Amino acid sequence: VQLVESGGAVVQPGRSLRLSCAASGFTFNFHGMHWVRQAPGKGLEWVAALSADGTKGNYADSVKGRLTISRDNSQKKLHLEMNSLRPEDTAMYHCAKWSSMAGTFDYWGPGTLVTVSS
């Protein structure tokens, strides 16, 4: 199993960014997928989740209405569309595969860094 994030960058407040996560080594369309972030010096924060078929999404209150999770099962990719970015969105963003058996994230990517600063 491999998850590789991309798309992180330095952006100004209010701007947009799209993160992607390329998945391999497992049947992508069988598993829910999540984004989890870690701000500098802080703990991990769950951001968003999307069902295996892409029809059911859930968001942390802190990002609701600004971040949108999506997936392309034909390309085995997970995305996070980030709009109206704020300095507090500065973090390393990890995608993570959900295991129904374990009831948690069984594989993660190494992350991609988003910095929101003027």
Added chain:
Amino acid sequence: DIQLTQSPSSLSASVGDRITITCRTSQSVAASLNWFQYKPGKAPELLIYTASTLQDGVPTRFSGSGSGTEFTLTITSVHPDDFAIYFCQQSHSTPLTFGGGTKVEIK
């Protein structure tokens, strides 16, 4: 939201030491508590799920215990590769939440 409090926040250990990390939750999560190892710049790795089940491929020197609101992660004999950050995570209710992490450093 369920709050997770880990202790200690950091510890120093020598190779071969036995170490224990505690995770307390603000309300019962039954056995829905998981442990991860994180080395900055790398992908976090699942060690233990549902409080005490060892993930495939994880060395048996790692073990987990507990239920309700108090959980522990134990490394029976620390190896050089074990110096990392460990964090707990609850899957009992949404939003999924994490402990603040415990940094295990070389003494």
